[in-house]
Amino acid sequence: MSDTTPGAPLLEVRDLHVRVGGQAVLKGVSLSVRAGEVHALMGPNGSGKSTLAFVLAGRPGYEITGGSASFEGRDLLALAPEDRARAGLFLGFQYPVEIPGVNNAYLLKAALNAARRERALPELDAFEFLSLVRAKTQLMHIDESFLGRAVNEGFSGGEKKRNEILQMLVLEPKLALLDETDSGLDIDAMKIVANGINSLRTADRSIVLVTHYQRLLEYVVPDFVHVLAGGRILRSGDRSLALELERRGYDWLSEPAAA
Amino acid sequence: MSTVDLDALVKRSYQHGFVTDIDADTVAPGLDEDVVRLISRKKREPQFLLDWRLKALRHWYGMREPHWAQLRYAPIDYAAISYYSAPRRNGDAPKSLADVDPKLLATYDRLGVPLHERARLAGVAVDAVFDSVSVATTFKEKLAAAGVVFCAFSEAVQRQPALIEQYLGTVVPYTDNFYATLNSAVFSDGSFVYVPPGVRCPMELSTYFRINAANTGQFERTLIIADAGSYVSYLEGCTAPMRDENQLHAAVVELIALDDAQIKYSTVQNWYPGDEQGRGGIFNFVTKRGECRGRNARISWTQVETGSAITWKYPSCILRGENSIGEFYSVATTNHYQQADTGTKMIHIGANTRSTIISKGISAGHGQNAYRGLVKIMPSATGARNFTQCDSLLMNEHCGAHTFPYLEVRNPSAIVEHEASTSRISEEQLFYCRQRGISSEDAVNMIVSGFCRSVFKELPMEFAVEAQALLAVSLEGAVG
Numbered sequence: 238m239s240d241t242t243p244g245a246p247l248l249e250v251r252d253l254h255v256r257v258g259g260q261a262v263l264k265g266v267s268l269s270v271r272a273g274e275v276h277a278l279m280g281p282n283g284s285g286k287s288t289l290a291f292v293l294a295g296r297p298g299y300e301i302t303g304g305s306a307s308f309e310g311r312d313l314l315a316l317a318p319e320d321r322a323r324a325g326l327f328l329g330f331q332y333p334v335e336i337p338g339v340n341n342a343y344l345l346k347a348a349l350n351a352a353r354r355e356r357a358l359p360e361l362d363a364f365e366f367l368s369l370v371r372a373k374t375q376l377m378h379i380d381e382s383f384l385g386r387a388v389n390e391g392f393s394g395g396e397k398k399r400n401e402i403l404q405m406l407v408l409e410p411k412l413a414l415l416d417e418t419d420s421g422l423d424i425d426a427m428k429i430v431a432n433g434i435n436s437l438r439t440a441d442r443s444i445v446l447v448t449h450y451q452r453l454l455e456y457v458v459p460d461f462v463h464v465l466a467g468g469r470i471l472r473s474g475d476r477s478l479a480l481e482l483e484r485r486g487y488d489w490l491s492e493p494a495a496a
Numbered sequence: 497m498s499t500v501d502l503d504a505l506v507k508r509s510y511q512h513g514f515v516t517d518i519d520a521d522t523v524a525p526g527l528d529e530d531v532v533r534l535i536s537r538k539k540r541e542p543q544f545l546l547d548w549r550l551k552a553l554r555h556w557y558g559m560r561e562p563h564w565a566q567l568r569y570a571p572i573d574y575a576a577i578s579y580y581s582a583p584r585r586n587g588d589a590p591k592s593l594a595d596v597d598p599k600l601l602a603t604y605d606r607l608g609v610p611l612h613e614r615a616r617l618a619g620v621a622v623d624a625v626f627d628s629v630s631v632a633t634t635f636k637e638k639l640a641a642a643g644v645v646f647c648a649f650s651e652a653v654q655r656q657p658a659l660i661e662q663y664l665g666t667v668v669p670y671t672d673n674f675y676a677t678l679n680s681a682v683f684s685d686g687s688f689v690y691v692p693p694g695v696r697c698p699m700e701l702s703t704y705f706r707i708n709a710a711n712t713g714q715f716e717r718t719l720i721i722a723d724a725g726s727y728v729s730y731l732e733g734c735t736a737p738m739r740d741e742n743q744l745h746a747a748v749v750e751l752i753a754l755d756d757a758q759i760k761y762s763t764v765q766n767w768y769p770g771d772e773q774g775r776g777g778i779f780n781f782v783t784k785r786g787e788c789r790g791r792n793a794r795i796s797w798t799q800v801e802t803g804s805a806i807t808w809k810y811p812s813c814i815l816r817g818e819n820s821i822g823e824f825y826s827v828a829t830t831n832h833y834q835q836a837d838t839g840t841k842m843i844h845i846g847a848n849t850r851s852t853i854i855s856k857g858i859s860a861g862h863g864q865n866a867y868r869g870l871v872k873i874m875p876s877a878t879g880a881r882n883f884t885q886c887d888s889l890l891m892n893e894h895c896g897a898h899t900f901p902y903l904e905v906r907n908p909s910a911i912v913e914h915e916a917s918t919s920r921i922s923e924e925q926l927f928y929c930r931q932r933g934i935s936s937e938d939a940v941n942m943i944v945s946g947f948c949r950s951v952f953k954e955l956p957m958e959f960a961v962e963a964q965a966l967l968a969v970s971l972e973g974a975v976g
Contacts, residue, residue, distance in 0.1 A: 296927050322933035330931075334924045338946030347942070348932035355933070387946065404932065 247272050247309060247412055247443050248293070254303035255285075255292050262288045264468035265304065270412065273440040277454055277479060278447045280465035281487045286447045287331060289465070290416045294328040295321050308412070322348075323355035325411030329401040329418045331447075335389040341400070342384035345370065349407055373406045376436060378429050394421040402433040413437065413444045419453035431456030451479040464490055522581040527574060529553060532681050535580050539650045539684075542657050545664075552670035552680035559674045565837035566866040566898050567806055569742070572779065577744060579682040579715070635699065642698050644728075645690040649717055652688035659690055663721055667750040667787045667814070675746040675808075676783040679715045683748065686716035691726040691757075700956050702731045718749040722757035724790060729760040731959055742770075742805060747782045755790030755817065760798070762955050763811075764963055767803035769970075774833025774862075777805025784811035785841075788820030788849075796823040797840065798954045800963040802970040805834060810868065812841035815849035815877075822851040825951040827963070829970050830863025830895070839869035839886075839900075844877035844910070855886040856948045859895035860971055866898040873910040880910040888918040889947050891940075891971070941968045 248270040255263040262285050270276055280286050292299050293306060295318035306313040308324060316324070336344070349369075350360040361369065374381055377399050389397050398418050405413050415434070419427055434444060434457050446453060454462075454476065462478040464471045464487065471490045472478065523531060532553050536546040561572070639646050645656060653660055670680035687703040703718065722728050745767060751759050761784075770777025780803075786795035797811035813822025824840035842851035857865040867886045888897030897918050905912055921943060929939035945952070945964055952960050 294931050296931075297923065317936075318927060318930040319933050319935050322931050328931050330928065334922070334928045336925050336928070336943060336946055338949035339942055344929065344932065344934075344942065347934050347938065351933035351935075408932070 245272050246270070248306070248313075248445075249308075250289075250293070250304070250306045252304040253289075253292070253306060254301070255288060256300040256302055257288065257298070261302075262468055263292070266465070266468070266470055267304075268463065268470065270443045270445060272411075272443055274461065275438065275444045275446065275457065275459045277451075277459040277462045278445055278465055279449065279451070279462060279479065279482060282449075284466045285468045286465050287416055290328055290414045290445075290447055293321075293414060294318060294326060319351070322408075322410075323352055325352075327405050327408055327410035327413045329398075329405060329413060329415035331417040331420065333389045333392075333397040333401055335387070335392075337387050337390050339388050340384075341386055341388050342366075342370065344388050345384075345404055345407055348404070352408055370403075370407055373403055376406065377403045377433050379403055395423065395426040398422060398430060399426065399433075402430050406433055406437060409437070409442075411442055413442070414447065415444065416447045417449065418446070419448055419450065427453065428456060451483045454479050466490060522578050525576050525578045527553070527577075527579055527682065531579050535682060535684060538580070539653065541653055542661075544657075544661055545653060548665065548670060549681050552677050553682075555671050556674070556677040556681055559677055561674050565808055565868070566864065566900070567808065567835050567837050569779065569806055569835075572742075572744060574678075580684055638698065639701075643692040643695055644697050645688065646701050647688055649683075649686040649688045649719065652690075652719075656688070656690065659721065660688075660719070663719060663750070663752055665750075667752060667785050668748050668783050673783060675781040676748050679717060679746050679748045679783070683715045683717035686718040686747070687720075687732075688718070689720040689728060689730065691722045691728045693723040693754075694725040695723075696726065697728040700729050700731060702733070704733045714743075714745045714747070716747045718747070720749075720751045720759055720761070722751075722753045722759045722793075724755040724757060726754075727758045727760075729762070729956055731762040731764070731956060733764045733766070742777060742779050743768075745778050745780045745782070745804075747784075749782070749784040749811075751784075751786030751795055753786065753788050753790065753793035753795050753817075753820075756792045757790060758794040758796075759786060760796045760956075761786070761811070762959060763797075763799040763801070764959060764966060765799065765801045765803050765807070766966055768805075769803045769834050770805040770832065772832050772861075774805070777834070778803065779806045780804035780808065781806075782809040784809060785814065786812070786822070787814040788817045788822065788846075790817040790820070791846075792819045793817045794821040794823075796825070796954065798823075798825040798951065799827070799838075800951070800955070800966065801826070801828040801836060801838060802966050804836075807834075807836040807838050809838050810840055812843070812870075813851060814843045814845065815851065815880075816845045817849075818846040819848045819850075820846055821849070823954075824851075824853045824855070824869075825954040826855045827858070827948045827951045827967070828856070828865055828867075829858040829860070829967065830865045831970055832861040832863065834861075835864045837866040837868055839867045841870040842872070842882060844871075844873045844880040844882070847877060848879040849877055850880070851882045853882070853884040853886070854950050855884075856951055857886070857888040857897055858891070858944060858947070858967075858971070859888065859897050860891035862894045864896045864898070866900060868900040868902075870902040870904070871912055871914075872902075872904040873907050873912065875906045877907050878909050880907060882910075882912045884913065885915045887916070887947065889944065890918065890920045940971060944971060 246269060250266055250268040253263050253266045266289060278286055301314060346366045353360055379399055418430055459476055463473045466487060532549045536549055668676050670677055689701060691697050720730060753759050767778035767780055788795055795813050801807050815822050822842050828836045828838050830836050840853055853869055855867045857867055859865040871882045873880045886899055890897055899916050901914055903912060925943050926939050929942060930936055952963060955963055
């Protein structure tokens, strides 16, 4: 059923319309992501980038008024958020939430074992889990003591983002939607995060980077770049589009001639 | 802003709601001196105890039910309650487990109370109180070797009348309050613990209370004395069958810690909470109080309250001894139409006494949860300190959380801190967990457990797991 040969369509968004609090935010977004591809989704503030990521991940509170989204041929929008996650969709949060009293490692182990159950793999015990996580914490330059702390509680902005990528590396999703993972990172942290993302780049996984700036794209080079503005994808291209946006900003795209 | 229906998550299933069909010796409903005399006679009590009961009864006649709590319920008809019910047995009290009615043992098996040899594995000594009578006490020999007395209250009356006479009612006098006074008149059984000087009790002590008979009240009385330099950890668990009518439970617990002694008292209260419409359930009006009578004494109350239709209890500490410490750690959940008015009183009398209060209230369904706490610093309590933190977690917009802190500080050197918070369970937290593949139900449990963590870690390890599982059951169905 799940076809993950390179080049097979993984995510197919067609003419998606979404309202939030009665207001149209996405006005017909189409996006096709194949296995092995890295896409960058760029655009100004309020253009609907985060909304798209949240809707695809199943966050409550969004009204879908038209269009469709499928994941490996399944109707993504009909699935509960946890089922989307178990199917292999991961959202890296722009603002990872703090959960007081819940151990970081405990959450991650529960998440991993939920995914493993879905794939009919045996659950990992505490020792197996720890040895698996240890290697990944090193890759992310995260101190092991991190695992014993409450989820995101008292973490710096950069630590939260690295923790998101750590979770991604442990869960090994088929599709990672990374919502402004680069925001608030200094250049060293950016390199660590990029390194983590690249380590997950294989022929059967896809990544969608939501970002304002093309800086991250110097380290994680995308196959496609899309510009989302006013709830629509105004333009798609390759990496050179990101560089052009860096030079010219977004305004020239919304001029009538550009449409 | 969210479409997640938290209400749908709040579907509780009560797993201890069965009735054991057992021949019971139950006194006709109603309360007068004859009933009190009958109870006392059945237990072959010494005269001082009968006199004490009768004084309590006469005092009770002049008392009125208190109504200051944040609770609403139909009036209780005290004349319709039977004040004594005991499983009928042939001849004398059981001499050993072999003499105990197998049906009773089967009941405790279903409840998971380790009365038999498996208790040895668990390392927990158990006294079980079924309706009004203590059924069996395990591990007597091992405890006796350490000099620890752990037995049914009625047995202690026979074996240790001097200790009973010396300590009974010295922390909770028979005049204390409506329910405690009623208990003093009609209490039937309960547990008694005495730990001699310098002895560290070699195992956790535990009492399991079970209400079985219909239309009876359960009035147990527990007395724990930790002599100088001793230590004891004690846990009580409670269940009851599902019944449409309400049943009264009015217990009294007295703790006494002498010089350098420590008592750790933990409760996992899972009385039948009533059904989803609020029919039935236990009315739990309980008076629990400990006194740090000696220097450097320490008393800790840890409670996980998930059951009962109504919970009215304020496990308290009288900090009389210099440098003594009182602690109160509480998790109280109310779901459906449950109501809880619970908290503590910390009475600082001795110099440099310290107290800590951590209260976590979780409200779901139409549940109402009130924290009520008094911190009183007497003029003699120079250098006293208190830290109070009470947090409330609301699962929806129908339930309620209330906080009633009372502070009376009569010594200017005291330091008293109070922190409080009330929050709705966060949609962001739930979604974050679900996005990581964790079901909404597991996510709620995880978040709630995290919220309660600072209390759970105070429970003895064996019971922390049980408490967490119980919490999960009591909030079953809280996310759609």
